[in-house]
Amino acid sequence: GESVGLHLPTLSVQEGDNSIINCAYSNSASDYFIWYKQESGKGPQFIIDIRSNMDKRQGQRVTVLLNKTVKHLSLQIAATQPGDSAVYFCAENRGDMRFGAGTRLTVKP
Amino acid sequence: DVKVTQSSRYLVKRTGEKVFLECVQDMDHENxxxxxxxxxxxxxxxxxSYDVKMKEKGDIPEGYSVSREKKERFSLILESASTNQTSMYLCATHFGYSGNRARGYTFGSGTRLTVV
Structure with missing residues (x-):
């Protein structure tokens, strides 16, 4: 079946380092992807999105890269801060949402 | 900004109880x-649900039902709660489609339900 998933369930980084969170998808027809951040006790919050006609999109301290050849998506967080500690999901938006299990990012001081 | 409100942050219910989880959005979203x-x-x-009084099953509807009597309110009902329904429940809404893409997808803060 079709799925959206993440490579790693946990990621621990030092404060100030860059973080990279990965996501694989299997539906080659998907053309729109979203990254969400979910802090403890809260609902997911939109971070950044990307369309399939793009390879890269940048936001404030975040960059999303899309490799359609291998159906891979990544979220890069620059200069990771303690407030970045959360679970991060990629989602495949095909009208309804398909989510991966999430990666928990922990930032060590 | 769209606000999606889930009435309870934490709930503890007993096995067999009927449970209502409420979700209210304030931006007139249909979905x-x-x-x-x-x-x-x-x-x-x-x-x-794409409209009032309209509902569609998702991937795991067994043991649940829903109610959409008003546009702003979408209720999830556990007819007879079981321990395997202990989970975090999230409500979400969006305001329509651009092509096949849902726009403005927004989540509530979630309800953590424990069935004992």
Whole structure:
């Protein structure tokens, strides 16, 4: 079946380092992807999105890269801060949402 | 900004009880969704609704029902709660489609339900 998933369930980084969170998808027809951040006790919050006609999109301290050849998506967080500690999901938006299990990012001081 | 409000942050219910989870949005969105979130499984779609009095089954509707009597309110109902329904429940809404893409997808803060 079709799925959206993440490579790693946990990621621990030092404060100030860059973080990279990965996501694989299997539906080659998907053309729109979203990254969400979910802090403890809260609902997911939109971070950044990307369309399939793009390879890269940048936001404030975040960059999303899309490799359609291998159906891979990544979220890069620059200069990771303690407030970045959360679970991060990629989602495949095909009208309804398909989510991966999430990666928990922990930032060590 | 769209506000999606889930009435309870935490709930503890007994096995066999009928449970109502309420979700209210304040931006006149037509599309509303209920998910459950479990460790290692991510978010799974239970039910969704594209209009008042309209409902569609998602991927895991068994043991649940929904009600959409008013546009702003979408209720998830556990007819007879069981321990395997202990989970985080998330409501979401969006305001329409651009092509086939849902626009303005927004989540509530979630209700953590424990069935004992």
């Amino acid at each position: 509303m969704f209920w998910y459950r979130q479990d460790p290692g499984l991510g978010l799974r779609l239970i039910y969704f």
